[in-house]
Amino acid sequence: xxxxxxxxxxxxxxxxxxxxxxxxxxxxxxxxxxxxxxxxxxxxxxxxxxxxxxxxxxxxxxxxxxxxxxxxxxxxxxxxxxxxxxxxxxxxxxxxxxxxxxxxxxxxxxxxxxxxxxxxxxxxxxxxxxxxxxxxxxxxxxxxxxxxxxxxxxxxxxxxxxxxxxxxxxxxxxxxxxxxxxxxxxxxxxxxxxxxxxxxxxxxxxxxxxxxxxxxx
Amino acid sequence: xxxxxxxxxxxxxxxxxxxxxxxxxxxxxxxxxxxxxxxxxxxxxxxxxxxxxxxxxxxxxxxxxxxxxxxxxxxxxxxxxxxxxxxxxxxxxxxxxxxxxxxxxxxxxxxxxxxxxxxxxxxxxxxxxxxxxxxxxxxxxxxxxxxxxxxxxxxxxxxxxxxxxxxxxxxxxxxxxxxxxxxxxxxxxxxxxxxxxxxxxxxxxxxxxxxxxxxxxxxxxxxxxxxxxxxxxxxxxxxxxxxxxxxxxxxxxxxxxxxxxxxxxxxxxxxxxxxxxxxxxxxxxxxxxxxxxxxxxxxxxxxxxxxxxxxxxxxxxxxxxxxxxxxxxxxxxxxxxxxxxxxxxxxxxxxxxxxxxxxxxxxxxxxxxxxxxxxxxxxxxxxxxxxxxxxxxxxxxxxxxxxxxxxxxxxxxxxxxxxxxxxxxxxxxxxxxxxxxxxxxxxxxxxxxxxxxxxxxxxxxxxxxxxxxxxxxxxxxxxxxxxxxxxxxxxxxxxxxxxxxxxxxxxxxxxxxxxxxxxxxxxxxxxxxxxxxxxxxxxxxxxxxxxxxxxxxxxxxxxxxxxxxxxxxxxxxxxxxxxxxxxxxxxxxxxxxxxxxxxxxxxxxxxxxxxxxxxxxxxxxxxxxxxxxxxxxxxxxxxxxxxxx
Numbered sequence: 001x002x003x004x005x006x007x008x009x010x011x012x013x014x015x016x017x018x019x020x021x022x023x024x025x026x027x028x029x030x031x032x033x034x035x036x037x038x039x040x041x042x043x044x045x046x047x048x049x050x051x052x053x054x055x056x057x058x059x060x061x062x063x064x065x066x067x068x069x070x071x072x073x074x075x076x077x078x079x080x081x082x083x084x085x086x087x088x089x090x091x092x093x094x095x096x097x098x099x100x101x102x103x104x105x106x107x108x109x110x111x112x113x114x115x116x117x118x119x120x121x122x123x124x125x126x127x128x129x130x131x132x133x134x135x136x137x138x139x140x141x142x143x144x145x146x147x148x149x150x151x152x153x154x155x156x157x158x159x160x161x162x163x164x165x166x167x168x169x170x171x172x173x174x175x176x177x178x179x180x181x182x183x184x185x186x187x188x189x190x191x192x193x194x195x196x197x198x199x200x201x202x203x204x205x206x207x208x209x210x211x212x213x214x215x216x217x
Numbered sequence: 218x219x220x221x222x223x224x225x226x227x228x229x230x231x232x233x234x235x236x237x238x239x240x241x242x243x244x245x246x247x248x249x250x251x252x253x254x255x256x257x258x259x260x261x262x263x264x265x266x267x268x269x270x271x272x273x274x275x276x277x278x279x280x281x282x283x284x285x286x287x288x289x290x291x292x293x294x295x296x297x298x299x300x301x302x303x304x305x306x307x308x309x310x311x312x313x314x315x316x317x318x319x320x321x322x323x324x325x326x327x328x329x330x331x332x333x334x335x336x337x338x339x340x341x342x343x344x345x346x347x348x349x350x351x352x353x354x355x356x357x358x359x360x361x362x363x364x365x366x367x368x369x370x371x372x373x374x375x376x377x378x379x380x381x382x383x384x385x386x387x388x389x390x391x392x393x394x395x396x397x398x399x400x401x402x403x404x405x406x407x408x409x410x411x412x413x414x415x416x417x418x419x420x421x422x423x424x425x426x427x428x429x430x431x432x433x434x435x436x437x438x439x440x441x442x443x444x445x446x447x448x449x450x451x452x453x454x455x456x457x458x459x460x461x462x463x464x465x466x467x468x469x470x471x472x473x474x475x476x477x478x479x480x481x482x483x484x485x486x487x488x489x490x491x492x493x494x495x496x497x498x499x500x501x502x503x504x505x506x507x508x509x510x511x512x513x514x515x516x517x518x519x520x521x522x523x524x525x526x527x528x529x530x531x532x533x534x535x536x537x538x539x540x541x542x543x544x545x546x547x548x549x550x551x552x553x554x555x556x557x558x559x560x561x562x563x564x565x566x567x568x569x570x571x572x573x574x575x576x577x578x579x580x581x582x583x584x585x586x587x588x589x590x591x592x593x594x595x596x597x598x599x600x601x602x603x604x605x606x607x608x609x610x611x612x613x614x615x616x617x618x619x620x621x622x623x624x625x626x627x628x629x630x631x632x633x634x635x636x637x638x639x640x641x642x643x644x645x646x647x648x649x650x651x652x653x654x655x656x657x658x659x660x661x662x663x664x665x666x667x668x669x670x671x672x673x674x675x676x677x678x679x680x681x682x683x684x685x686x687x688x689x690x691x692x693x694x695x696x697x698x699x700x701x702x703x704x705x706x707x708x709x710x711x712x713x714x715x716x717x718x719x720x721x722x723x724x725x726x727x728x729x730x731x732x733x734x735x736x737x738x739x740x741x742x743x744x745x746x747x748x749x750x751x752x753x754x755x756x757x758x759x760x761x762x763x764x765x766x767x768x769x770x771x772x773x774x775x776x777x778x779x780x781x782x783x784x785x786x787x788x789x790x791x792x793x794x795x796x797x798x799x800x801x802x803x804x805x806x807x808x809x810x811x812x813x814x815x816x817x818x819x820x821x822x823x824x825x826x827x828x829x830x831x832x833x834x835x836x837x838x839x840x841x842x843x844x845x846x847x848x849x850x851x852x853x854x855x856x857x858x859x860x861x862x
Contacts, residue, residue, distance in 0.1 A: 169716065
């Protein structure tokens with residue numbers, strides 16, 4: 001029997017925090033901690049050793065994106081999901097580029113949150129249709145700018161199909177019927193897609209640093 | 218630093234041109250002087266006699282004492298005039314030469330009655346050789362032989378000179394001396410009086426041709442044409458100073474010479490008027506007409522008279538005619554004070570002066586052997602005019618360049634203005650769009666979440682709501698908020714993407730009443746003009762349809778299908794629309810009954826627009842709404858044109 005997954009929650013709203021904690025315990029995961037500020041989270045992250053991080057972006061003392069970056073560098077296997085009230089383009093892209101693996105809105109009910117956490121732990125990337133639209137736009141936008149620079153950022157046809165169907169509101173199960181793929185394959189496509197974004201954001205940062213003369217190669 | 222104003226500069230130009238022209242004339246008068254070469258001596262007294270014979274007249278004839286130079290203008294008594302002088306033998310050292318500084322016709326020279334030199338020019342030649350120098354070598358004469366045959370003490374030299382058509386002739390100084398010294402002097406004089414004139418004629422013809430070409434390419438600028446004609450006519454006049462044989466009769470040549478002089482003055486007048494940019498058509502017509510008339514009359518004049526007219530009358534006549542352009546140029550010079558005009562006028566004055574000089578020479582009022590000067594002034598006039606021409610050309614180029622630059626600048630300025638205008642327009646459009654969107658969102662909030670919240674507060678204050686009611690009311694308000702937010706997603710004319718995000722909202726609601734939602738959404742054509750407002754309208758119609766299903770249908774299944782373009786009778790679906798259908802398996806209703814209820818009622822904090830509300834939303838968005846209801850279920854269809862707006 002594998003060890004129970006440790007889930008860390010960073011959420012400033014007490015009620016939402018409690019709701020999430022309940023869901024985790026109900027799912028039989030271990031609660032690694034519940035932090036309400038960025039400062040707290042940064043300090044306690046190392047000790048908490050989470051397998052999963054559920055994080056709100058709008059923390060009272062800073063942006064959760066910073067924490068995603070730190071946590072992602074600290075734990076290679078960490079699964080990170082943003083849980084936010086709204087999904088606007090900048091936050092979605094920044095969070096995913098920083099290393100988030102999923103993006104959920106707080107409008108869902110408890111069962112949905114449970115499903116998403118399960119999906120996340122199983123290597124999936126739960127995102128809302130709106131987030132999928134932003135991702136589609138992000139890939140289309142960069143493809144047209146510079147082929148060389150964004151070669152790693154171009155999607156395969158399958159990845160594009162999967163993303164489009166998610167944007168249309170389809171579930172993994174429906175997509176698997178639609179595209180005649182296994183749910184697992186869809187999960188792999190999503191994983192690759194997220195990795196591409198994170199990698200690209202890093203290579204773009206390096207590219208930019210070289211361009212600006214900050215970094216010498 | 219000297220600061221010259223226009224007026225002062227004008228006088229500087231006048232002074233400068235006067236200095237240059239005086240210098241030029243001085244040089245030519247110096248060059249025209251013929252000093253006695255070294256070791257040579259001049260024959261200043263001869264005996265002369267008129268004769269029609271080409272053999273030396275015998276001693277017993279009436280030889281007259283004649284000093285040199287000798288001018289026998291219009292007083293010839295024979296075809297030839299013979300001159301004779303004697304040289305002491307002691308003067309004869311070989312090689313020896315005779316240099317005739319000035320002859321009006323080619324001379325033949327006899328030494329001790331033997332023909333020493335004969336020029337092969339027939340008396341009928343048109344050349345006037347006005348003052349041409351001649352050189353006779355005495356190489357092949359052995360002094361001993363000459364001495365032996367004749368008187369041992371002296372050599373007798375006879376010179377035969379033909380009379381010209383106007384019974385005139387001249388013989389200038391005769392120099393005798395070492396061949397080398399005399400030849401140098403002869404060469405110098407020959408260059409100035411013959412070679413240089415030839416070169417000048419050549420330059421004039423060339424210049425005339427060049428300017429004619431210029432005129433051909435710029436027909437409007439008649440100034441070039443007149444300049445070319447004037448120069449060409451002058452070349453004809455100057456041509457008569459060169460001894461040459463013509464391929465046509467000398468009568469024609471004389472006519473040409475006289476006519477060219479008159480026309481020369483006329484074309485100069487036309488040229489000057491154009492240079493001054495003030496033609497006087499009436500006077501010009503009169504001038505041309507009279508010149509043509511004169512040329513016509515001249516056809517009927519005999520050759521000898523033409524010759525005389527060409528030498529004595531027409532130069533003077535042309536000069537008088539030249540007073541007209543001279544006056545115009547002079548007055549313009551002092552009015553306009555333009556440097557180029559000043560120089561050209563000064564040159565013109567010089568031409569007039571030299572013409573007057575030549576007239577007095579040809580009329581024998583001055584010592585004729587000083588020579589004619591007029592044709593040399595062409596050198597200066599051509600130079601000045603060519604400089605003006607080049608300057609004009611260059612300034613035209615500069616002007617074009619300047620125009621181009623200013624044009625570029627203006628285009629650049631206009632471009633900037635256009636850009637600024639465009640930006641302003643763009644900005645205004647954006648402002649307008651923003652205002653429109655703001656008003657739309659405010660209206661939507663008022664109709665949706667705002668209305669919900671107001672009625673919720675009223676219900677709470679009235680104490681009529683329990684916890685579940687509050688929860689439902691808040692859920693509805695939040696759902697509406699999410700609809701508004703999702704209607705703003707970047708779906709880029711793809712309705713399938715715009716709808717994805719409301720699935721969960723609809724599904725959550727249906728799930729509470731245990732109704733299953735089937736979400737069938739597939740590729741569809743882009744919808745042009747799909748705005749957030751229209752997307753929100755579609756979402757709200759869908760939401761209303763779902764609300765109706767929950768409330769009234771008792772259905773267990775709902776299918777939302779897009780596109781649901783069923784084939785028509787011919788089996789072809791309508792490609793100009795996208796159909797969204799919401800179908801349930803409920804009990805159905807009679808749509809006719811519902812259409813009358815246009816009222817809006819608030820229940821549980823939710824604004825109910827009913828079917829009429831759905832209909833009016835659809836109408837506003839340009840969408841056709843179709844509702845079919847039966848006992849086995851209801852189908853709501855949104856027929857959305859792919860070209861909206």
